[in-house]
Amino acid sequence: MKLKLLTLLIIIGACTKERNEKYEITEEDRMHEEQAIRIVDEAVSNIDQTLLDKPNKVASPVSRLLASSEEEKEISRFVVSTLYDKKPSLVRVISDGGIYHASYINSEGERRSTKIQFIGNNIRWGNSEGRWRDHPLDEQLSYEINGKKVFIKITYSSGEESTDEYQL
Incomplete structure (x- = not known):
């Protein structure tokens, strides 16, 4: 900056x-x-x-504008953790030319994979074999970094929001 x-x-x-x-x-x-x-x-x-001074608030977007490639990989892990209520340690991430594939094994023993792309602080996502979840009725995801904390925010089509906090 x-x-x-x-x-x-x-x-x-x-x-x-x-x-x-x-x-x-x-x-x-x-x-x-x-x-x-x-x-x-x-x-x-x-x-x-x-x-x-406001540790319980979501960080301001000016705290960090962009994540590094390594941070994006870790944030991808957090995205899947937030979306599917999985422990980050159970999520594996591979990078494929700016698109990350984060996967985990579900309770039936099947691998589930989510594709993730970062556009600024916005997160484009979808099932790795399916469509991007970028329809106005789909959940919108974003992230913010404040020091070593990452906040993953989900905004639902109803306007409701939820935020999860992770440590980098």
Whole structure:
């Protein structure tokens, strides 16, 4: 986020110069850059502290915008745990080019597999052999990360929501 903001500040600064004027970074530019970084650091720190002050609430979406590939794999395990009330340790996950297949053995001894795809903080899901559950009447899933905690939220077509919390 800091890098994106810094890049944006540099682009804005460059756009304010005359098109034909050669742009050179001055000491004043460096001071503004350092000030911008301090402001961003302070804002992130304030957000983090606000989230820590509310441990029983779902984290704000700004706590973490995206998960790493390893975190997505672990979150896939949590998605199946939330959907089917399974212990995360019983769920196995494999990655297939941006789509994760999370499976478990049901009480009849049959393997059940769910396909999962991450689109930002939204989770697209469905039976591995079936359709994606992305119809307006299907449950909508999302996740949020706050430190080492992951919150999986299910939003039902009725508007009701439920959230499960897991540890990364």
